[in-house]
Amino acid sequence: MTSPAAGYVPLGSELPASVRRLASFRPGAPVLSLYLDLDPTEFPTPRARTSAITSLLDAAHRQIEDYETDHARKESLRSDLAHAREFFEQWSPNGTRGVAVFSATMAGFFETVPLPRPTPTWASIDNSPYVTPLVTAADTHDWLIAVVDAHEARMLHGNTGHIEELERIVDSVAGQQEASGPTDHQRWVEHQVDRHLAHAAREAEAQLGAGNYQHIIVGGPREIAPRFESRLSASARERLAGRFAVELAGRTPDDIREAALPCFEAEERRYERATLDRLAERLGRATRAVAGPEDVYDVLAQRRVETLLFEERIEFAAPRAIEWMIEEAIAQSAEILPVRYEPDELALRGHVAALLRF
Numbered sequence: 001m002t003s004p005a006a007g008y009v010p011l012g013s014e015l016p017a018s019v020r021r022l023a024s025f026r027p028g029a030p031v032l033s034l035y036l037d038l039d040p041t042e043f044p045t046p047r048a049r050t051s052a053i054t055s056l057l058d059a060a061h062r063q064i065e066d067y068e069t070d071h072a073r074k075e076s077l078r079s080d081l082a083h084a085r086e087f088f089e090q091w092s093p094n095g096t097r098g099v100a101v102f103s104a105t106m107a108g109f110f111e112t113v114p115l116p117r118p119t120p121t122w123a124s125i126d127n128s129p130y131v132t133p134l135v136t137a138a139d140t141h142d143w144l145i146a147v148v149d150a151h152e153a154r155m156l157h158g159n160t161g162h163i164e165e166l167e168r169i170v171d172s173v174a175g176q177q178e179a180s181g182p183t184d185h186q187r188w189v190e191h192q193v194d195r196h197l198a199h200a201a202r203e204a205e206a207q208l209g210a211g212n213y214q215h216i217i218v219g220g221p222r223e224i225a226p227r228f229e230s231r232l233s234a235s236a237r238e239r240l241a242g243r244f245a246v247e248l249a250g251r252t253p254d255d256i257r258e259a260a261l262p263c264f265e266a267e268e269r270r271y272e273r274a275t276l277d278r279l280a281e282r283l284g285r286a287t288r289a290v291a292g293p294e295d296v297y298d299v300l301a302q303r304r305v306e307t308l309l310f311e312e313r314i315e316f317a318a319p320r321a322i323e324w325m326i327e328e329a330i331a332q333s334a335e336i337l338p339v340r341y342e343p344d345e346l347a348l349r350g351h352v353a354a355l356l357r358f
Helices: 015-024 046-066 071-090 132-137 182-210 225-230 253-285 293-301 319-331 343-347
Strands: 031-037 098-104 109-115 122-126 143-148 152-158 163-170 216-220 240-245 289-291 305-311 335-339 352-356
Touching: 015 132, 015 319, 031 046, 031 071, 046 071, 046 122, 071 098, 071 109, 098 132, 109 132, 132 319, 132 335, 143 182, 143 225, 143 253, 152 182, 152 253, 163 182, 163 253, 182 225, 216 225, 216 253, 225 240, 240 253, 253 289, 253 305, 253 335, 253 352, 289 293, 293 305, 293 319, 293 352, 305 319, 305 343, 319 335, 335 343
Parallel strands: 143 216, 216 240, 305 335
Antiparallel strands: 031 098, 031 122, 098 109, 143 152, 152 163, 289 352, 305 352
C-alpha cells in the first residue's frame, strides 16, 4: 500500500482524470473519505488547525465503530483511520484551503488531495470515495499568467489552487552612463524597456501556442502591464481575461497566485452567469435543458447531460443524491458546475439543473 505521505496529488490540469478515477473506483472494500476545512479565516493558527484535525478524526472514529460490517472490513476501516492520523501528523497545509483523504486499507489504497477552496469538514464511509466536496472545491482551469516589469518577465501557469513557473526572462536595460544627458538617457531607457516588453510578448505568445490555456492574465506594475498588453497580437489580446498589480522582486509563485485571485474569481463569476443565462434561455424555450432533481435523474440515466449545475451550498443536505448525479455526470464526461456566486437563481429551479446535448 502507498505510504500516507505518498500519493499526494496536486489539483491542476490532471484533475479531471483524477476525479474520474476516484468517482469510478469500487475497490470491493469500504472507503473512508475525510475532508478537512482549513479556511484561514476560520482556522488561522496551528492550534486551531490541530483542533480541527482532532475533531475530524474523532468523528471518523465514531462512524467506524457504528458502521455495521464484518470483522475484516471493520479492521480495514480502523487501519484507514490510523493511516489518516499518520498522514496528518506529518502533513503541512502549505497554503492550501483544505485537504481530502481517501483510504481503503483492504484494497491497498490511500490517496490525499489538497484543495484550493475551503470545504466543510466531513467524514464518510461508503463503497467508493465520496467526491462531491472534491468537485466543488476543485479548479480545473489552466491559465497562462504573464508577470512583467521594466526588465524582467515571468511566465507561469495554473489556477486558484496552484501555479507553476514556466520561464523567466531578464533583459538588460541600459544605465545612465550609456547616454549623453538626462533627456537622451530617458529616451534610451524607454527604448530598451520597449524592446524587453516586445521580447516578453513574443515569449508569452509562444507559450500560448504550446499550451492549452483557457485565458491569459497579465500582472506587474500598473504602468508596465498595459504597455506589455499592447505588444501582444490581436488574437492573443482576445484571450486576455484580466490584469493585476504585483511587484516581481522576491515574489514566489504562490505570492503571484494570491495577487491574481481577483482575476480568477471575476472570470468564474462571468462564466457562471453566462451558463445560468444559457440555462434560463433554454428552459424558456423548453429545449435541451431541465431543472429539478427528478428531471435531472432522468436525463442522466439517458446519458444526455452536457453540463450539470447544482447549488453548491446544498450539496451536504442530500449528499448521496448529489453524489450519484456527479458520478453519473463524470462517467458521461459532462461538465460539472457548482453554482457558488448566484445560488438563489438555481434554488428557484429545484437546486439542480442540466444543459443537454440533445
